[in-house]
Amino acid sequence: xxxxxxxxxxxxxxxxxxxxxxxxxxxxxxxxxxxxxxxxxxxxxxxxxxxxxxxxxxxxxxxxxxxxxxxxxxxxxxx
Numbered sequence: 001x002x003x004x005x006x007x008x009x010x011x012x013x014x015x016x017x018x019x020x021x022x023x024x025x026x027x028x029x030x031x032x033x034x035x036x037x038x039x040x041x042x043x044x045x046x047x048x049x050x051x052x053x054x055x056x057x058x059x060x061x062x063x064x065x066x067x068x069x070x071x072x073x074x075x076x077x078x079x
Contacts, residue, residue: 002066003066005034005036005063005066005067005070005074006025006027006036008062008063008066009025009036009038009059009063009076010023010024010025012059012062012063013025013038013040013048013059016044016047016048016055017040017041017044017047017048018041018043018044018047019040019041019043019044022039022040022041022044023038023039023040024038024039024040025037025038025039026039032071032072032073033072033073033074033075034072034073034074034075035075035077036063036074036075036076036077037077037079038076038077038078038079039079040078045078048078049078056076056078059076060075060076063076
């Protein structure tokens with residue numbers, strides 16, 4: 001059974017941060033695009049973004065790969 005994109009993003013973010021209870025994922029429907037807004041504690045922002053955005057790009061790549069069979073396009077936005 002596959003995870004929903006929101007659950008996958010939340011799992012990935014909770015695995016990286018020190019305060020996993022403060023990880024929130026909000027889904028915004030914008031027609032053909034679904035925006036997944038990731039919110040973490042201010043102290044954990046650097047852990048999710050990484051040096052030069054490498055971790056953020058890796059998270060986006062995993063979510064994009066997991067949703068490649070979907071009719072909608074999923075975009076990860078770190079708030």
